[in-house]
Amino acid sequence: MPASSSAELLKSVAYWPNHLITLAEWSLLPENNRHCRELVDGVLLVAPQPPRHQLAVWRLAAQLEPALPRRVAAMARIELIIDDGTPPTVRVPDVLVVGGDAGADHATRVRPPDVLAAIEIVSPGSRRTDRVMKFAEYAEAGIAHYWLLDIEATSRLTVYRLRHQTYEPNGVYTGRVTLDLDGLPLPLDLDALTALRTPA
Template sequence: MSTMSAPSARMLTREDLDRMPDDGNRYELIDGEIVVSAAPVPPHQIAATRLLVTLAAACPAHLEVSHAPFDVVLGEHTVVQPDVLVLDPADLDSRGLTGPPLLAVEVLSPSTRRRDLGIKKRAYEQAGVAAYWVVDPEADEVTLTAWELRDGSYVAAGAVAGDEVWAASTPFSVTIAPSRLRR
């Protein structure tokens, strides 16, 4: 991951983000700074895809499950692309999601771990994302850690590894064993 600082003291906006090249990298805007991520590696993509399929199978008809690249506008200076997300289709416009998703999931990689557990977690929390999950597909045993928003702050909701099963209730009921997210 690298951060491109603004050439002046001004914070960048979605319009600046829209001018980034279509070059295979993922561009996000966090607190007015462009953050660039390289294409994900296979363990990351396998975990994200398997989680997407699991969530889609349990998703109620009035909600939608999607995946990156997919712009989620959390504020004027913050536009992110969660690896997997659950959203209300009423919050969509032609360019992406115009408010917080109900669930944002980040799949960790060595280059994104610090950001996903730090500034992105804070951004989701401040924007009012009801649930935030982090999957680590490269740990000895795949892990899933979850937080839920309570009174404006994230509280631990679950942490499982390997064959342990977690029963999520937010944004809907679904059970997940992290070991099923790795090949």
């Protein structure tokens, strides 16, 4: 594609496109750390990322990472290709636990077979998406574990396990817990995900 065409395409897609976006166009979008962008059936969705939410995302990944074996990684805000057809769907979960080559290489774009667990942190603007749409999409994609973390008051983690192509609740946790992810013990301090730092 000529440079001028790429620039025009990027300009047209970067704000509010008037057409369904292809995966190639999605890949041309500039980085944006202020918003979470996802692509659902070719439609660009943009959601704000409150500071408390962002803090919990990065702290959660940081807590998970030391407990994971080689070739498994906890990664924040990487692209999950749910459907690469026309039109495509690309989700950007808050945290993914990925394995195999994707985990070893710390890939920036993964597919459902790479994913051991998808973790979403529920915020006021994402409740329906996280509890209904992604709940169904991730199950249909065959992702074995789906965790929903609510940080509105006390941090509360609801764990779901895929059985018979649907998610079934597998426990609700607060405080300090050790979760089992297919034989991997994962210690977490849920309260620390949003705790304010103590002044020195």
